[in-house]
Amino acid sequence: MGSPMCGCHRPCAMDVADEFTVGGRVKGEIVSRSQERNHLEVDDSFWMWLESPETPMHVAALAIFEPDGEPATVVAKRIVMAFRDRTDIASRFRSLLEKRRFPRRARRLGADDVEIDFHLRHKALPAPGGELELAQLISRLHSIQLDLRRPMWEVHVIEGLENNRFAVYIKVHHALINGVDAVRLLGRALATDRESGIPDPVWVMGRPSRIASVADGARVPVPRSSRVRLLAASVKAANALRKARRTDSPLVGPFVAPRSPLNTVVGPQRRVCTASIDLSRIKRLAKVSRTSVNDVVLASCSAALRRYLLDSEGLPDRPMIAGCPVSIAPQGASPDSSVGMMLANLATDVADPVDRLQAISRSVRAAKEHQATVPHGALVAYSILAMLPHTLRQLVPGAVERIPPMHNLIISNVPGPQQPLYLAGARMVGLYPLSLLFQGEALNITLVSQAGRMDFGFTACRSALPNVQRLARYLEDAVDELEAVVESGHSDGPDRRVRTARALSDDRR
Amino acid sequence: MGSPMCGCHRPCAMDVADEFTVGGRVKGEIVSRSQERNHLEVDDSFWMWLESPETPMHVAALAIFEPDGEPATVVAKRIVMAFRDRTDIASRFRSLLEKRRFPRRARRLGADDVEIDFHLRHKALPAPGGELELAQLISRLHSIQLDLRRPMWEVHVIEGLENNRFAVYIKVHHALINGVDAVRLLGRALATDRESGIPDPVWVMGRPSRIASVADGARVPVPRSSRVRLLAASVKAANALRKARRTDSPLVGPFVAPRSPLNTVVGPQRRVCTASIDLSRIKRLAKVSRTSVNDVVLASCSAALRRYLLDSEGLPDRPMIAGCPVSIAPQGASPDSSVGMMLANLATDVADPVDRLQAISRSVRAAKEHQATVPHGALVAYSILAMLPHTLRQLVPGAVERIPPMHNLIISNVPGPQQPLYLAGARMVGLYPLSLLFQGEALNITLVSQAGRMDFGFTACRSALPNVQRLARYLEDAVDELEAVVESGHSDGPDRRVRTARALSDDRR
The missing domain is CATH 3.30.559 (Chloramphenicol Acetyltransferase)
Incomplete structure (x- = not known):
């Protein structure tokens, strides 16, 4: 990604x-x-x-x-x-x-x-x-x-x-x-x-893409003449998403995210916290449950969010939706040259952790399949359109209450360097990304995989989420819980698995 | 003061x-x-x-x-x-x-x-x-x-x-x-x-005046009917100041302050520094030179400013003017219940430190005599009028260049508690006041006398005065210099005194 x-x-x-x-830099140019x-x-x-x-x-x-x-x-x-x-x-x-x-x-x-x-x-x-x-x-x-x-x-x-x-x-x-x-x-x-x-x-380094291992960022020029066609393709893609709202399709359409305590007016103070999980644990969970690393990450975040919102009786009845930045780059281009937003159903309304993981996995698969059917240019246009609610909420006073959330929060997975890294002989033992908040979205979860770890950074509005540090603990607990139920399910069969999950969930209510 | x-x-x-x-506090009242x-x-x-x-x-x-x-x-x-x-x-x-x-x-x-x-x-x-x-x-x-x-x-x-x-x-x-x-x-x-x-x-303490040693703050209600008379008195007082500009009177009128590097657009970054002088040294200098403690403080600040601005070839030809907050409270009222602004000539154009001190002293005496002749209500009104340039510069973009400075900086002397003070058994060995800046005035010097020390806080705009820490050193040097020339002058006669002063000043050019 x-x-x-x-x-x-x-x-x-x-x-x-x-x-x-090039060749002629002047002061204050x-x-x-x-x-x-x-x-x-x-x-x-x-x-x-x-x-x-x-x-x-x-x-x-x-x-x-x-x-x-x-x-x-x-x-x-x-x-x-x-x-x-x-x-x-x-x-x-x-x-x-x-x-x-x-x-x-x-x-x-x-x-x-x-x-x-x-x-x-x-x-x-x-x-x-x-x-x-x-x-x-x-x-x-x-x-x-x-x-x-x-x-x-x-x-x-x-x-x-x-x-x-x-x-x-x-x-x-x-x-x-x-x-x-x-x-x-x-x-x-x-x-x-x-x-x-x-x-x-x-700060003395130039452009990272020049010596990066991936191909140099290919630009995607769009001739003026094709803009109308692009817009038409975008409308068509948006229409497919709109239809998804009315069916049982696992594809998440726009504006289906419920209101939640995360979707409130954001103030200037932040509270951040961090969590770290061994990548091998996530990989094993993905393998055993036949999902992806990303699905397990989303399921862990979902479990933490569900428990956090249950604490304060703020869990929405409908499933919460995460916006996940994904590469929509054409073949051969640098993966960062073109980034779109995938909507994932976090299934926060599902009590069973394994059912929840599977629901998330289905939703992500549907989103990826939908993405594959849409032309690249339309994805770019759609990604820009998807920013519109953010933009309006940022610039129009009172818009937070009026514009429904496109997603409840952003969960972003940034690829990190996999080898161990050092600064002046000291080994880097944690690399936590901390992100920005848009008006109306009081939480961002960003994670980096680095040298065998998944390091999570939680960035929250201090007024809206005064106890955000709990989310970090709940995330670590969520991985423990998934391991307990998935692994026991793996060895003891589905019935035992579901019972354990229910028991754990009930304990925490 | x-x-x-x-x-x-x-x-x-x-x-x-x-x-x-009283009697009915409610939340968010x-x-x-x-x-x-x-x-x-x-x-x-x-x-x-x-x-x-x-x-x-x-x-x-x-x-x-x-x-x-x-x-x-x-x-x-x-x-x-x-x-x-x-x-x-x-x-x-x-x-x-x-x-x-x-x-x-x-x-x-x-x-x-x-x-x-x-x-x-x-x-x-x-x-x-x-x-x-x-x-x-x-x-x-x-x-x-x-x-x-x-x-x-x-x-x-x-x-x-x-x-x-x-x-x-x-x-x-x-x-x-x-x-x-x-x-x-x-x-x-x-x-x-x-x-x-x-x-x-x-933060658990109530109003300081309730148990303060001075009398409780007397308010100065002004009936609506007398406002016209007050305004007339204010105009008369302002007129006297205006006339002072055209004569050789040591009284400083408004808007005679020269443009200086201090009077520029103020940015958001501050640089602060501190200095501390034994109060006994200042008192002895005042006694020997037959001036006041406040005159010696102003002269030390003036010497530091002069040297700082000479360093960067930014010293104005005309003398710089300090705004000094003074009590204009009527008899029996708390000294803080009514505060006006005295304009003092800092004589930064005078090379000789003793001549400079005497010029400052004459200017302060003239300002105090003028204050004594003006009715209290007019002083209050005048003090509010004197805020007008600050207000305009704060609120009107571009006003810094257009409105001439009323004074080049504020030098404020806040009385402090004279006995040694402790926090959890630890003795307070420094108490440095740090103040605010108005648009168009990039430096404030505020000082507190406490337990035998004069503690100075310099608050500066970082962009306008990148080397403000020098001012603190120059202030300490200025007191040394004054001591050298005043005390030697005191014992050896005026000729020797002036020579020493010239030599010291020239060294620093």
């Missing part, structure tokens, strides 16, 4: 702008994109346009590192000192984007005009530096809007974590980079062995 | 609102002030009205504590744990004020609706926890706008300072409290002996 953290169609932000500046308007693409400035104090459009990653013996504070300090000298900043990280202006006009600052000690911060946790202290700091950092008058990125090196660890929190505006590119860039910025010293920081 | 940190006329914020709620409009006063909502992301209207204090032997981290933790349980929040700290609405409507939250762990934060400095690390953290905290949807205050307990110290940073919106009240409240919240345990936190 090639998918940004938020889940919308957009290309690598600075690629096009770079082409205009204006880069226009008007010549590129034949591309039917969501422009980078779109993300500036959606930005608000309540819903800032930045994405982030929290990486945890464990040195081999050396004190973490010493390693963190060494990294900060080395990074502070790296003022050879890549053009992407020197760019300013003007707010609310189409087409986007990027202004490129000179390297001397970027104050490195504004963007690179050295921080510490109070004792004992446990999960609570880290979650409080990161929740706070993730709530704060980036300064839009400066290049929109921050890197925080955080010492004082218990068990001799340190953390790096990287925050970048979505207009500068999407989730897939961000994780890829991070992968490049880290070493694959413990012996390597301090690598280049992310 | 009874003066808020920013320097504007306003009464204690919540006093009047409280009167409407609306408190209107319309019945109080006979008072010719700047309303609290005025501060909400001036609020912008570039110029948030919060004031703060940074207090440094030194435990007697016990590890600072342990004491800090104990304070956080004890404070976290104090949810018996005073009405002032449960109030929400609506933005841009006259008259102010305050909504009072129930104590259960205030999330204490949002307002009380436990923080740490990275090693080594020196001045640099503290300044970076406080600069960052002071840049961040308060969440206006919650009661507008934050208390940060910060561990990890070198020399076994910890810090408390308190940030409150000016609509809730002014500088004088804030320092008074802090004085009440601390113990006068090392043996006392953990006191009540500030």
Whole structure:
């Protein structure tokens, strides 16, 4: 799955702008994109346009590192000192984007005009530096809007974590980079062995696609003449989805998501939490239940959500719907060059965990089959149309109550580098993606698979979900529960399996 | 001097609102002030009205504590744990004020609706926890706008300072409290002996004036019928000031301040720094030079500013003007119940430090004599009129360039508690006030006299004054320089004195 953290169609932000500046970069240069308007693409400035104090459009990653013996504070300090000298900043990280202006006009600052000690911060946790202290700091950092008058990125090196660890929190505006590119860039910025010293920081690196293992991002120009045909195809596809609402088809149509406590007005404060599951456990569950890794991930999220909402008696009667960003790239293109939104039925109304997993799996299969029947151009157009409710809710006061949710939340699965990675000799033991919220969707779950782990980042509106940390615990419990029922079902037959599941579910009511 | 940190006329914020709620407080109650409009006063909502992301209207204090032997981290933790349980929040700290609405409507939250762990934060400095690390953290905290949807205050307990110290940073919106009240409240919240345990936190305390040593704040109602007479008196007073511009009078008229690098567009990022001078040194300088403590303070600030602006070749030819908040309260009233703005000539065009001090002293004396001749009501009206340029610059885009500065910066002297103070057995060894900036004034200097020290807080716009930390060093140098020339002049006669001064000044050019 090639998918940004938020889940919308957009290309690598600075690629096009770079082409205009080759051979002649000047300070504060204006880069226009008007010549590129034949591309039917969501422009980078779109993300500036959606930005608000309540819903800032930045994405982030929290990486945890464990040195081999050396004190973490010493390693963190060494990294900060080395990074502070790296003022050879890549053009992407020197760019300013003007707010609310189409087409986007990027202004490129000179390297001397970027104050490195504004963007690179050295921080510490109070004792004992446990999960609570880290979650409080990161929740706070993730709530704060980036300064839009400066290049929109921050890197925080955080010492004082218990068990001799340190953390790096990287925050970048979505207009500068999407989730897939961000994780890829991070992968490049880290070493694959413990012996390597301090690598280049992310902000001196150019376009990730240039040396990425996948093919270079193929663009999908859409001639003006074919736009009418595209629109017709889109309407046809939308019509198929509309019909799905009236039948027993497992395909999820638009606007069938129920109202839920997640779909409320989003305030400016965030609360984030994290969970980590061994990838081998998920894989085994998928194999035994004859579903996919992604189905098991969705089922675990669904179980956690169901239990969380039952706690507060807020579970909707109808099944909740997740929006899952998926690659809709044509053959041979980079998987991140074209991203659409798949709607998955989370079957939160189903009490039995195995029935729930199977219902989710059927819904995902139906969505993929539907996607395969629709021409690529129509998928692109449909993906843009699917952003419309988000856009309206962001820009129109009171729209949260009036526009029904397209989906209840976004669950995004970002592929991560599979080999173990190191920073200044310290091994990365966690990589948690933290995403953005749209108005009317108070929760986002994004996950990265990395070196045998599935690391989950929960990003929530603090007012709407004051106890979001429970979701992380419930997710881990959900995997335990699935294992208990699926594996026992596997060995003891279906009857025993269902009984165990019912018992576990009833306990938690 | 009874003066808020920013320097504007306003009464204690919540006093009047409280009167409407005696005997019947309900959750989220609306408190209107319309019945109080006979008072010719700047309303609290005025501060909400001036609020912008570039110029948030919060004031703060940074207090440094030194435990007697016990590890600072342990004491800090104990304070956080004890404070976290104090949810018996005073009405002032449960109030929400609506933005841009006259008259102010305050909504009072129930104590259960205030999330204490949002307002009380436990923080740490990275090693080594020196001045640099503290300044970076406080600069960052002071840049961040308060969440206006919650009661507008934050208390940060910060561990990890070198020399076994910890810090408390308190940030409150000016609509809730002014500088004088804030320092008074802090004085009440601390113990006068090392043996006392953990006191009540500030947010459980009521109105400071109730148990303050000064007389209870007398209000100054102005009947509608006399407003015309007041306006006439104000115009007359303003006219006297206007005439002062054309003569050699040391009295500073309005709008004579030159343009300077301080008077530019203010951005959202702050850089703060601090300095501390023994009060006995300032007192001795005042005595020997036959000036006042306040004159010596202004002269030290002036010397620091002059040197700072000479560094960047930005010193104006004409003398810079400081706005100094002063009490204009009638006899018997609380000194903070009525605050006006005195304009002082900083004589930054004078190279000789002693001549500069004498010029400042003459200007301050003239301003005080002028104040004594003007009726109180006219002073109140004039103080409100004097806010007009600030207001226009805050609200009208582009006004910074068009409206000439009334003064180049505000220098505010807040009286502090004179006895040594303790928190959980740790002695307070520094109390630095940090203030707000208005659009078009990129620097504020506020000082508190406390237990034999003068503690200075410099609050600057990071873009306009990137090297503001130099000002703190230059201020300390300025006191050394004044001592060298005044004391040597005192013993060796005027000739020697002037030579020394010239030499020192030339060295620094």
